[in-house]
Amino acid sequence: MIERVKEIYLKLYREGYSCTKNKLKDYFKVTEKTIENTLKPYSKVIIYDKQLKRYRFTKLLPDFIPYEVFYEIFSESIANSTIKKDFLKIKNLFMQENDGIVMISTSDLSDFAKKIIMFTIAINDNNILKIEYTKNGDQKETKVIKPHTIICNGFTYYCYASYEKRNEKDVGSIRTFEFNRIGNVESLEFLSDEIFKIEQNGNAFGPYEKNKYIVLEFDRMSTDFFRKSNIFQNSTYEIIDINENTLIAKMYYNSLEIEVVKLIQQWMPHIKISDDDENKSKVYKIIKDNFEKLIF
Incomplete structure (x- = not known):
């Protein structure tokens, strides 16, 4: 993977809104046509969304994640045994590849880490999700949510999200979802007129x-x-x-x-x-x- 594409990966993970053709053209000091040609071989992974008027990943879990982004997301939870194993898995990469942006294959990560990466992308892309959530033992419920914030207390990850209108009950109410209880995740819709991401702190009880x-x-x-x-x-x-x-x-x-x-x-x-x-x-x-x- 060429460095320019790796940098676009970084931008898509961190600030998807900056991935318009015009902004990428200015950032790399090239033409829009060059940006299009650069990403053409990666069309199964990155597409231009005409509704959002910018590039985005084609699926919630891309094939790769830059190590810089992985570290930003998970560095606070190094005490979490599952995430600790993920860090140990990718340690060898630095012996094999130490020039430029190091990319990690998401297929090698735990299901737990994959889920948090998916929510990170959904928040950045203003992506409405349908999730399977386990409450009170084995009772599973389907929820339709707008994810806003991911927090970690060092061991446990939570997402603050509001119920979307398709949830039918408690529409607009903010709830705390524990990642260990989240099952299947499905992308429903991208919104171009709303920003999901909210900078806030809190704990399992809420913001x-x-x-x-x-x-x-x-x-x-x-x-x-x-x-x-x-x-x-x-x-x-x-x-x-x-x-x-x-x-x-x-x-x-x-x-x-x-x-x-x-x-x-x-x-x-x-x-x-x-x-x-x-x-x-x-x-x-x-x-x-x-x-x-x-x-x-």
Whole structure:
């Protein structure tokens, strides 16, 4: 594969909107005809979509992915055993090919990695998907969604998506989908008048709201542990202040009763709620009630 095509692969994965004939012509400093001729041998993989007025992949899972893109998508989840195996599989490529953009065959990757790549492309291409999703044990449901954001907590991958009108129920509602529960994925339609991608942070409970947080104080022991474990790099936390003995941070949450209570119960007295936080009394009362239920 020539380098120009590899670069177009990069652009299609990262910013599909920039893959118009005109923008590619300007980027490579060639004519539109040259772009057309360059991609003609790859017509089974990359096509010009007249509705979108730009190039896109012909299928949700292209035959190749640039290693740079693979690393961008999966570097946060190196602790995930499945993704770790994928990284080990492609390690040998760097001994065989070290000039230019290194391309990875997607057929060599795990089904889990393939699925996340498919959703990455669907988000960039504003592609409505029909998915099979397993809920409550073995119960499978069919959902029609617009995928918006992929997040990872280091081990588990989630997608925030809204229900499309063909879903019939809860149209427009944002839901969290765990990738381990997603089965078959089918492309339904590309939209040219809507942007699916949303930059947002969150967890399994859903996206965070910027004004929904609690202020926590960490002692030296908890601070050292969270730092060594790179937990403060997670978007859940935002460090406000730090001195010799105490670190103060915002913790964003969706469920006060589950996420915050669980953390304080696990780490008390090494993590406590700031005296000025309005939720202090509420959280401590829940913890007190929990302990009383255990004792009595």
